[in-house]
Amino acid sequence: MYSSCDLDHLSGPVALKLEDIEKLGELARLRIEPGEVYDLMAKLTSILAFVDQLQAADTSEVTPMAHPLDRAQRLRPDVVTEPDQHELYQQNAPRVERGLYLVPKVLE
Amino acid sequence: MHYRTLAQSAAALKARSVSSVELTKIYLERIARFDSTLNSFITVTRDEALAQAARADERIARGDDDPMLGVPIAHKDIFCTAGIRTTCGSRMLDGFVSPYDATVVERLARAGAVVLGKTNMDEFAMGSSSETSYYGPVRNPWDTSKVPGGSSGGSAAAVAAGLCAGATGTDTGGSIRQPAALSGLTGLKPTYGRVSRYGMIAFASSLDHGGTLTRTAEDAALMLDAMAGFDERDSTSIDEPMPSSVALLETEWESIRIGVPEEFFDDGLDPGYAACVHAAIGEIEKLGATVKPISMPNLHLSVPTYYVVAPAEASSNLARYDGIRFGHRSEAPCSDIRELYERNREEGFGAEVQRRILIGTYVLSAGYYDAYYLQAQKARQLIARDFARAFAEVDVIAGPTTPTPAFGIGQKTDDPVAMYLNDIYTIGADLAGVPALSIPCGFVDALPVGLQLVGPHLSEARLLKIAHHYQRETDWHLQTPEAFD
Numbered sequence: 170m171y172s173s174c175d176l177d178h179l180s181g182p183v184a185l186k187l188e189d190i191e192k193l194g195e196l197a198r199l200r201i202e203p204g205e206v207y208d209l210m211a212k213l214t215s216i217l218a219f220v221d222q223l224q225a226a227d228t229s230e231v232t233p234m235a236h237p238l239d240r241a242q243r244l245r246p247d248v249v250t251e252p253d254q255h256e257l258y259q260q261n262a263p264r265v266e267r268g269l270y271l272v273p274k275v276l277e
Numbered sequence: 278m279h280y281r282t283l284a285q286s287a288a289a290l291k292a293r294s295v296s297s298v299e300l301t302k303i304y305l306e307r308i309a310r311f312d313s314t315l316n317s318f319i320t321v322t323r324d325e326a327l328a329q330a331a332r333a334d335e336r337i338a339r340g341d342d343d344p345m346l347g348v349p350i351a352h353k354d355i356f357c358t359a360g361i362r363t364t365c366g367s368r369m370l371d372g373f374v375s376p377y378d379a380t381v382v383e384r385l386a387r388a389g390a391v392v393l394g395k396t397n398m399d400e401f402a403m404g405s406s407s408e409t410s411y412y413g414p415v416r417n418p419w420d421t422s423k424v425p426g427g428s429s430g431g432s433a434a435a436v437a438a439g440l441c442a443g444a445t446g447t448d449t450g451g452s453i454r455q456p457a458a459l460s461g462l463t464g465l466k467p468t469y470g471r472v473s474r475y476g477m478i479a480f481a482s483s484l485d486h487g488g489t490l491t492r493t494a495e496d497a498a499l500m501l502d503a504m505a506g507f508d509e510r511d512s513t514s515i516d517e518p519m520p521s522s523v524a525l526l527e528t529e530w531e532s533i534r535i536g537v538p539e540e541f542f543d544d545g546l547d548p549g550y551a552a553c554v555h556a557a558i559g560e561i562e563k564l565g566a567t568v569k570p571i572s573m574p575n576l577h578l579s580v581p582t583y584y585v586v587a588p589a590e591a592s593s594n595l596a597r598y599d600g601i602r603f604g605h606r607s608e609a610p611c612s613d614i615r616e617l618y619e620r621n622r623e624e625g626f627g628a629e630v631q632r633r634i635l636i637g638t639y640v641l642s643a644g645y646y647d648a649y650y651l652q653a654q655k656a657r658q659l660i661a662r663d664f665a666r667a668f669a670e671v672d673v674i675a676g677p678t679t680p681t682p683a684f685g686i687g688q689k690t691d692d693p694v695a696m697y698l699n700d701i702y703t704i705g706a707d708l709a710g711v712p713a714l715s716i717p718c719g720f721v722d723a724l725p726v727g728l729q730l731v732g733p734h735l736s737e738a739r740l741l742k743i744a745h746h747y748q749r750e751t752d753w754h755l756q757t758p759e760a761f762d
Contacts, residue, residue: 189639190635193635193638193639193642194619194635196638196642197592197622197634197635197638198596198599198615198618198619198622199619199622199623199626199631199634199635200616200619200620200622200623201623202623209631209632209635212632212693213632213635213636213639215692215693215694216584216632216636216693216694216697217636217639219580219581219584219694219697220581220584220585220640220649220653221581222578222581223578223581223582223585223649223652223653223656224648224652226575226578226652226655226656226659228652228655228656228658228659231655231658231659232655232658233651233654233655233657233658234654234655234657234658234661235654236483236513237469237483237661237708237709237710237711238468238469238470238515238710238734242512242513243512243513243514243516245509254376257376258376258602258603259602260374260376261372261373261374261376261602261603261604262601262602262603263600263601263603263604263605263606264601264606270601270602272601272614272617273611273612273613273614273616273617274613275613275614
């Protein structure tokens with residue numbers, strides 16, 4: 170029922186390396202606590218090894234799913250519908266001054 | 278009074294044998310008495326609830342007979358509520374107060390339902406045990422050393438213990454049906470797009486379904502009629518008329534064809550659980566149904582497919598939490614904005630959420646996208662085809678909701694994959710977007726177990742009718758946990 174896929178680089182069990190975890194943390198803007206990196210690496214590896222069984226599925230004749238009910242995205246007229254409510258929205262902002270969000274310096 | 282169904286409470290309110298304020302006070306007192314044990318609520322909105330109840334009583338006095346009017350319910354803390362904090366079970370949103378109501382919240386409020394508070398849940402709905410919440414684990418009223426299921430575990434525990442008449446939930450991989458099964462309730466996940474996602478905090482947008490946790494199918498129909506239907510603010514909302522589920526409940530039984538997938542009765546299924554499910558299917562057969570075995574050969578792909586698609590969508594949806602416009606902000610000194618983002622997100626997100634963001638980032642990254650994400654979306658199509666093929670032959674698919682009854686708190690927290698496998702029977706319906714529900718069908722070791730019914734797209738009203746007819750013949754759904762009487 171299944172045929173093997175032509176994805177050689179994934180044919181074996183996935184083993185993440187330390188630099189992979191660092192790279193993922195960078196991409197996801199997520200600081201990884203140095204003391205937790207090995208436990209995290211083990212858990213992520215076990216999850217990836219588990220999902221790796223997908224590689225055995227024969228999907229050569231299948232189009233990827235775009236919508237569960239096979240429908241197209243509904244469109245709406247290109248008109249402004251939202252009023253400016255920045256004061257209301259900024260009530261949830263941790264640091265605001267004179268209507269501006271405060272962040273560390275971004276330019277030297 | 279507290280174990281009345283939502284329909285019974287509505288009838289009592291209509292007959293003026295109790296007022297909404299009286300009913301609301303009964304539930305608030307029960308929450309005060311029992312919730313320190315269960316931890317099912319994150320926020321209790323006592324004053325707002327009493328004010329809503331007083332307004333409902335005025336409407337009742339004027340002769341308004343909206344079916345949900347004055348009935349106390351709770352919302353999963355994933356639904357945005359204007360003026361009341363919405364945390365999604367996360368430190369990231371600990372102080373977040375939404376500027377607007379979710380469509381579900383708005384519609385139930387318009388129907389006159391009283392909101393007792395916001396229920397606890399796995400952080401960002403990522404979990405099957407309600408243990409990953411920043412606000413601590415929820416306990417199962419049937420055995421407080423066990424989990425209530427998740428991620429809608431607070432809603433499940435609150436309804437099961439009689440702390441509210443019904444509650445909203447969300448189901449991305451089983452998060453309504455699995456806790457319903459583990460807590461002895463009726464849990465409905467309608468067709469994808471039937472319930473608006475507007476104001477429902479996004480986890481995996483192509484899989485997120487709003488729904489209900491109630492004692493009975495009749496109660497689920499009442500809530501669904503009030504909250505479902507087209508919403509132009511949700512781009513994937515189904516723009517079609519929504520037939521009344523309540524109206525269909527009492528209509529005459531028509532013979533149905535039930536398919537029982539052999540793949541649902543695998544080695545992982547508890548034998549006692551299997552016996553309960555077979556007995557329940559036999560009971561429905563007696564109502565007038567033919568039962569035949571079917572095969573869903575791709576169903577085994579559903580959990581691995583889900584754990585690619587859902588984290589991928591989550592990593593994208595959760596990118597918005599930067600701790601600058603809203604959300605948790607670190608107190609640590611940060612030299613630049615990038616470090617601030619990284620600190621805010623590290624401190625704001627719990628371990629399971631972080632793992633899913635990282636897995637999602639991995640499967641979407643250059644070089645891996647085709648092998649993981651694209652392959653998973655193809656596998657998802659294979660699973661959807663299995664359902665379509667089955668529904669060409671049968672009207673309903675029946676099987677267990679979960680492999681086992683409730684497991685112990687802490688039992689699976691260190692093994693993500695073991696936790697994920699708890700949703701092995703529920704995930705398929707989310708991937709295919711078809712409606713499904715879980716109803717109580719027995720007990721194993723004094724813990725409730727669930728029968729799952731799955732139907733073709735848009736058939737939720739029919740599933741509720743079948744469940745309602747089953748519940749007229751059985752009393753599993755009327756059992757209540759002794760410790761909370």
